Amino acid sequence: MTDFDDNVCPRSNLPVQVSTAQDNKRKMDEMDAASAVKMKRSIEKTSDLIILGLPWKTSEQDLKDYFVTFGEVIMVQVKRDVKTGNSKGFGFVRFTEYETQSKVISQRHMIDRRCECKLPNSEVFNKCLRSTCLFESFPLKSKFCSIPSSFIVMIGKMAPTAMVASL
């Protein structure tokens, strides 16, 4: 548990701890192929994304018009006051493809000069439970570390933002 190399998440640029090649080999051996596939699926399932900091005037159509440029959109929501119909300044979006979702999370967004995309807290929580903090890696090549490729163990007190960036 102590001989981990310091490393940096290529998405968030936050420091993460990555296990050594030897550790990964052992982990891989302990994990059969079926459970690996099962884990990968559970992590790559699409989920809603929360859009914070929306302009008051932004409508669902505006949201959709913006996000379809990344990929097919299943639904968009703008949360409003039930009485006045005014926007609460946040909403949700869901894509058909996980690829699209992760692309959207990984970059910054601007809708009328503001807005911010994240995984909702509920989803972060769910994914942490499902994965027990063993994440199938994002495309990680030997450029960043020397492990075989697919499994990176992130252990210990990771910042929530680092976890979001990795999911």
Place this chain on the structure above:
DNA sequence: GTTGAGCGTT
């Protein structure tokens, strides 16, 4: 008719 961190009536 205003506001500006947050976490979704169904």
